[in-house]
Amino acid sequence: MRKPIILKLALTGLVACGLVGADQVKPAASTQTTQFISTLSTPVKTVANQYKLYPSVMMAQAALESGWGTSQLSTSANNYFGVKGSYNGQSVTMSTAEYDANGQLYYTNAAFKKYPSVQESMVDNAQLLRNGTAWDSSYYSGTWRENAATYQDAANALTGKYATAPTYGTSLINLIQTYGLSTLDSGGSVASESSTADSSSANSNSATTTPTTRQQGQRLRRQQLSQRRLLIPRVRMANQWY
Secondary structure, X not given: OOOOOOOOOOEOOEOOOOEEOHHHOOOOOHHHHHHHHHHHHHHHHHHHHHOOOOHHHHHHHHHHHHOOOOOHHHHHHOOOOXXXXXXXXXXXXXXXXXXXXXXXXXXXXXXXXXXXXHHHHHHHHHHHHHHOOOOOOOOOHHHOOOOOOOHHHHHHHOEOXXXXXXXXXXXXXXXXXXXXXXXXXHOOOOHHHHHHHHHHHHOOOOOOOOOOHHHHHHHHHHHHHHOOOOOOHHHHHHHHHO
């Protein structure tokens, strides 16, 4: 995914996307995270296992990329991974934050895939990770379960490829550990674990100050803004040809 910095992932025919409506991402309250995990657990396990990927990593990516399902792109187009283009001819146009060749942030309108359901969004992302690029089918092979001994290995394998932020893998790992998402990898449910994570945070006021939902939202936005995506070389060459 090499091109002067631009946000989000890309594949042949997919233009990498930035933070769609970053200012519209809502804070992730405890009920939001619990509902998000509960709702997506089944499709995440189904799709990730079908493509021999780690469900925990897929769930963490969906949470990070969609702001726990509160971004306008995820709510209006079921697009949980910010993929540009069209899906079966369907797309939505939204404002996106991107980085130019000098690393300067700017905003532009772009068309993003609109999926019939969240599962189609997951399948599209899983196919990218499993099938790689037109020039390298094993580009994301580090995320495959047969190559990654742990979910940590798979998450870190995305750094520098899916995203250039040096902390991208760490951000995913933190989400997995905070909300007990690794249970998904063995076919279990994480609803109780996510509730525990949220309640334990709420009950720790005596030792620390629990972040407000506004602070949570601001932290999530900072995390997202730090995930600087690069385009896959194949797409970069296409842009040069055009």
